[in-house]
Amino acid sequence: MFILKYALKSISRSLGRNMLIGMIVFIIATAACVAMSIQKAAETAATQSLKNMNISAQINIDRGYVYEKAKENKGSEDMNELMPEMMSLTKEYTLTLDDMEKYNELKKKDSNEPLIKDYYYNASISIDGDNIEKYDLTSSSTATEATTVEATKMTDPSGKEIEAPTMPATPQQEPQQMEKAGDFSLIGYSAYKAMEDFGEDDESVCKLTDGEMFKDNTSDYVCLVEDNLATRNSLKVGDKIKLKNPKNEDETYELEVVGIYKNSSSNTTAGGSDPSNTIITSYAVVKDIETKSDETNNGTSSTSSSSSSGSKDSAATTAATEATTASTSSGSSDSSSSDEDETVLNSQFTGTFVLQSVEDYNQFKDEVKNKAKADGLDEDLYIVTSNDIATFKAGLKPLENLKSFATTFLYLMLAIGAIVLIVISVISIRDRKYEIGALAAMGLKKLKLSMMFMIEVLTVTLVAILIGAIAGAAVSVPITNTLLSAQVAQQTTEDNNKIQTPGMPGGGGGNMERPEDGEVTGEVSYVTQVGFSVDIFVILKMLAIGVGLAIVSGFTSIAFILRYDPKQILANRD
Amino acid sequence: MGVIGLKNVSFAYPNNPVIQNLDYEFEKGKVYAITGKSGSGKTTLLSMLSGIMDPTSGYIAYNGYPIDESDRYAYRSRYVGVIFQEYNLLPKFTVRENIMLSLDISGRKLADLGSYKNKKQYVDSLIREVGLDPEVIGNRRILKISGGQQQRIAIARALSFQPGVILADEPTGNLDIDTSIDIMNVFIHLAHQLNRCVIIVTHSPQIAEMADVRLDLQPFSKYTNV
Numbered sequence: 197m198f199i200l201k202y203a204l205k206s207i208s209r210s211l212g213r214n215m216l217i218g219m220i221v222f223i224i225a226t227a228a229c230v231a232m233s234i235q236k237a238a239e240t241a242a243t244q245s246l247k248n249m250n251i252s253a254q255i256n257i258d259r260g261y262v263y264e265k266a267k268e269n270k271g272s273e274d275m276n277e278l279m280p281e282m283m284s285l286t287k288e289y290t291l292t293l294d295d296m297e298k299y300n301e302l303k304k305k306d307s308n309e310p311l312i313k314d315y316y317y318n319a320s321i322s323i324d325g326d327n328i329e330k331y332d333l334t335s336s337s338t339a340t341e342a343t344t345v346e347a348t349k350m351t352d353p354s355g356k357e358i359e360a361p362t363m364p365a366t367p368q369q370e371p372q373q374m375e376k377a378g379d380f381s382l383i384g385y386s387a388y389k390a391m392e393d394f395g396e397d398d399e400s401v402c403k404l405t406d407g408e409m410f411k412d413n414t415s416d417y418v419c420l421v422e423d424n425l426a427t428r429n430s431l432k433v434g435d436k437i438k439l440k441n442p443k444n445e446d447e448t449y450e451l452e453v454v455g456i457y458k459n460s461s462s463n464t465t466a467g468g469s470d471p472s473n474t475i476i477t478s479y480a481v482v483k484d485i486e487t488k489s490d491e492t493n494n495g496t497s498s499t500s501s502s503s504s505s506g507s508k509d510s511a512a513t514t515a516a517t518e519a520t521t522a523s524t525s526s527g528s529s530d531s532s533s534s535d536e537d538e539t540v541l542n543s544q545f546t547g548t549f550v551l552q553s554v555e556d557y558n559q560f561k562d563e564v565k566n567k568a569k570a571d572g573l574d575e576d577l578y579i580v581t582s583n584d585i586a587t588f589k590a591g592l593k594p595l596e597n598l599k600s601f602a603t604t605f606l607y608l609m610l611a612i613g614a615i616v617l618i619v620i621s622v623i624s625i626r627d628r629k630y631e632i633g634a635l636a637a638m639g640l641k642k643l644k645l646s647m648m649f650m651i652e653v654l655t656v657t658l659v660a661i662l663i664g665a666i667a668g669a670a671v672s673v674p675i676t677n678t679l680l681s682a683q684v685a686q687q688t689t690e691d692n693n694k695i696q697t698p699g700m701p702g703g704g705g706g707n708m709e710r711p712e713d714g715e716v717t718g719e720v721s722y723v724t725q726v727g728f729s730v731d732i733f734v735i736l737k738m739l740a741i742g743v744g745l746a747i748v749s750g751f752t753s754i755a756f757i758l759r760y761d762p763k764q765i766l767a768n769r770d
Numbered sequence: 771m772g773v774i775g776l777k778n779v780s781f782a783y784p785n786n787p788v789i790q791n792l793d794y795e796f797e798k799g800k801v802y803a804i805t806g807k808s809g810s811g812k813t814t815l816l817s818m819l820s821g822i823m824d825p826t827s828g829y830i831a832y833n834g835y836p837i838d839e840s841d842r843y844a845y846r847s848r849y850v851g852v853i854f855q856e857y858n859l860l861p862k863f864t865v866r867e868n869i870m871l872s873l874d875i876s877g878r879k880l881a882d883l884g885s886y887k888n889k890k891q892y893v894d895s896l897i898r899e900v901g902l903d904p905e906v907i908g909n910r911r912i913l914k915i916s917g918g919q920q921q922r923i924a925i926a927r928a929l930s931f932q933p934g935v936i937l938a939d940e941p942t943g944n945l946d947i948d949t950s951i952d953i954m955n956v957f958i959h960l961a962h963q964l965n966r967c968v969i970i971v972t973h974s975p976q977i978a979e980m981a982d983v984r985l986d987l988q989p990f991s992k993y994t995n996v
Contacts (some may be wrong), residue, residue: 197876202867634858637822638927640875641849731908 199644202653213624215616217340217653218660224613225664226742232734234679237726238599240660241592250313251551253582257289262577289577293317296547300565303554311560314550316390319482319543322378326438326448328429329380330721331422331472378442381474382419384482389413390548391476395458407433407455415480419451424472432482433457437475443539446600448589449485449491451477482543489541557582587721595685595723598676610741617749621653625756632760640654646757651752657749661742667740669730676726684722685725771834772797773967774819774850774935779828781814788814790837791828794985798934800895801961802969803981813855813939814859820852820937821845832935847876851928853938857920859912859927866908869893869927875967876931883932891910896926900956918949936960938970942977952982 259282266281267273287372302311385391388409393401410418421431431437431453441447458469551557557580565575625632635645772795781789786809796802806812816890817823818830821842829836833886840971846852859868870893886892894904900922921941928936938957954977960966961982970981978984 198871202874203870205863205867265996364889522861630858631860634854634860635871635875637846637852637858638875639843639845641843 199648200651203648204758205747206648207652207655213627214652216618217656217749220613220620221657221660222406222618222664222667224745225608225661225738225742226467226668227609227643228606229668229734229738230672230675231602231609231732232737233668234595234602234604234676234726234728235393235599235727236731236734237590237676238374238595240725240729241595241723246554246588249584249588251557251582253549253551253557253560253580253585254546255291255295255549256581257286258576258579260414261574262289264287277407282434289573290545291547291578292545293547296549299549299560299563299567302560305559309547310633311551311556312387312549313552313565315547316386316546316550317479317547318383318385318390319479319486319545320383321482321485321543322383322442323382323439323449323541324378324402324442324445324679325380326335326440328425328437329430331425331470333424333470342350349625366530376491379473380439382439382477382482382485383474384477384479384543386415386479390479392548393459393461397410401461402459404459405458407453410454410478412478414478415482416478417451417660418454418456418477418540419481420457421453422472422474423456423475424470425475426456428472439475441541444489444493446724447489447541448586449488451475470719486541486543493539494609509591554585556747559709591722594680594687597687598679598683600681610745614748617745618752621752622756625649625753629760632757636760646754649753650746653750653753654743654746657742657746658739659747661738665735669728672730673726674730676729677724680724680726685762686721771795773833774969776815776819777829777831777836779818779825779830781818781823781826782810789825791893794967795933798967799961799965800967800982801929801957801980802967803978803984804969804987805973805975805978806987813988815987816937816939816969816971820850821936822852829893841893843916848878848931849933849935851931851933851936853921853924853928853941854940855943857924857980858887858925859920861912864909864911864922865897865902865906865915866890866893868923869896869930873883873930878931891924893930895922899929900926901932901952902926918945921945921949921953922956923930925953929960933966935967935969938968940972941970942972942974947976949979950974 203614240426262349263278266278267287269285270277272278284294296315296317299646300310300315301313303309304311337572356769389396391402394409396402404420405423407420410416410420421437426432435448435451435453437453438453439449446508456477460472518551549560561580564578564580568577569575638644772896773915774797779789780787780813787891788809792815803811804815814823821830821837825896832849832896840978845972860871862872872887872891873893880889883892884895884896893906897904902919902922907915907919907923915923925936925938925941928938936957941957942953945953957968957970958980961968972975972978985988
């Protein structure tokens with residue numbers, strides 16, 4: 197008991213030294229508290245936002261896998277040779293509606309409840325306008341000029357920049373770009389709920405401003421056009437627009453405008469065109485156009501995997517009556533079937549699964565691998581991506597960066613703090629050598645002497661930690677938000693740079709390496725503010741740090757105390 | 771048999787033998803003065819008697835029992851009160867705290883020391899015993915009192931747990947002659963009235979003459995009983 201009493205008295209009698217130790221620990225504690233509150237804020241933001249979040253996920257073919265497979269099949273690394281093989285493999289492996297329905301039967305691990313809450317799908321076709329011009333903010337006057345693929349650079353899976361491949365030349369054709377893209381993207385949705393960007397609230401990217409939404413999966417040739425596009429072409433509800441196959445100008449399709457919508461997103465589409473050039477219709481219509489295009493150009497029904505999904509909608513497609521088609525005049529009627537295939541409008545099928553939680557999403561990822569394996573395919577063939585998760589993670593990136601910085605800073609502070617405390621302890625013990633000798637000469641055992649010094653260090657450290665924790669808690673929110681705003685600004689600049697240099701390594705386009713949950717396609721809403729995050733766990737961690745520092749400092753003292761011999765101390769003094 | 775004894779004690783620093791084969795018994799109720807030239811081993815002998823230093827050979831016996839490593843701390847804290855040449859008081863603590871700390875380290879209970887209400891009363895009685903006023907000096911830090919007062923407080927501290935043996939290294943070395951005589955009178959009182967064994971090391975012939983027994987230590991373990 198007297199050890200405690202004299203240890204506490206000793207603190208007050210050596211105020212200068214203990215204030216110095218206290219100040220160092222206080223600074224460490226304040227910085228540590230801020231760093232840990234940043235860590236906690238990042239964790240809280242991640243867990244709370246993901247709670248009860250409906251997650252939309254897609255199953256995609258791993259482009260890296262396809263690339264490797266194509267290399268294996270062709271025994272070449274020349275992209276010009278590989279690209280047709282890659283396209284062929286992609287078609288072969290593309291999921292169908294049948295596959296989607298199989299996934300829909302999956303059950304949750306821990307219960308018999310369905311894993312998939314909902315699923316929907318869309319198909320898109322790149323198409324040209326016949327009686328409408330594309331909307332182009334920068335040069336609307338050139339909208340009617342022939343469209344070519346603008347991107348001439350892309351990267352291989354290793355990130356190395358390569359020239360865009362050309363299709364193999366035939367006697368009838370000059371080498372051409374891989375795909376002749378249309379001015380417009382015609383997207384057909386299976387249902388209104390598949391149109392994720394549409395809504396009534398203020399946060400919705402797309403809102404219907406005139407007319408009405410068409411019926412789910414209607415086979416009527418109706419569509420929605422974007423407000424800018426409508427203005428550009430003086431379109432109003434009830435007007436009819438004519439679209440044509442970019443590779444066969446005589447193949448046209450007429451759709452009635454039943455609604456006009458406003459897209460508030462500033463992002464360009466995947467093909468780099470303005471989002472205003474997206475025309476929306478039903479899935480049945482797109483599949484019908486695809487079927488008709490196949491019939492027009494090949495004279496037979498398509499057997500591609502993507503169109504097999506259309507067979508499930510045959511009732512809808514046969515009802516299509518509005519299309520006007522013309523026989524192909526591309527000059528390739530007598531060419532090989534592959535040439536004809538290149539003229540046919542091919543849709544890109546995208547299925548979306550809705551999952552109720554991150555756990556379900558993770559299970560779904562595993563199930564996709566398992567199913568691929570069960571089907572005799574490589575388990576890495578398909579990858580599950582989610583724009584929700586990717587956007588969410590992208591939104592957290594500045595906070596995650598800050599967390600990473602805070603963690604490094606925390607370790608650095610602790611290391612420096614520990615070193616400084618050790619140095620102070622050594623100096624302090626040397627100063628108190630005589631005191632140690634005197635107490636030992638009086639018969640105070642080294643164990644009790646060590647306890648006395650330990651209590652001193654522990655008391656000073658814990659008091660400083662407590663004050664530091666309070667100060668840290670008080671300043672953590674403003675400091676975190678200030679640092680976060682700087683991070684957000686930096687991230688925004690990085691994002692803008694990426695947009696300006698698509699396809700560059702590390703950029704969004706062209707690179708065959710995919711981020712874990714897919715690329716972010718919409719606008720990212722960054723976490724810019726965090727709330728008060730100091731809780732009992734942070735306090736406990738602070739205490740652990742305090743005890744740790746006290747132990748480091750205290751044991752340094754003890755090591756010296758145990759080494760000292762009172763007779764030597766007093767003899768030297770003599 | 772004396773209260774404390776040297777049993778064939780030798781001590782040598784590396785390549786420098788200081789004490790060789792000393793045998794002596796110190797008895798209660800007497801004041802011993804150890805004198806000798808510089809380097810004769812006076813302070814070394816006192817350090818061995820206090821248990822701070824170990825003999826190179828032989829041993830120190832307390833009440834006939836050798837002091838071994840295991841009970842060295844108990845010996846120092848309960849049976850031997852040491853007054854160091856430099857006092858070895860804790861400068862940042864007060865007079866009372868210095869004495870009370872020694873008492874606490876010894877683990878002696880107040881009830882065993884006399885009829886005192888509390889430790890403070892007992893500590894104050896010790897301060898008075900060495901001729902100081904506890905009301906004036908009790909709460910002063912050691913740094914704030916004179917050398918003579920520090921010497922007296924060092925004695926009071928050594929007496930705090932009522933040890934059977936009091937060892938003092940040059941207890942009057944820094945004091946004027948009047949104060950030195952006062953201090954010696956305190957030691958004589960302790961030996962004669964309270965039956966303690968007091969052993970002092972001194973250079974001063976005047977102080978040595980006041981002791982009951984004077985041992986003149988000469989180099990290489992010779993001593994003369996004067």
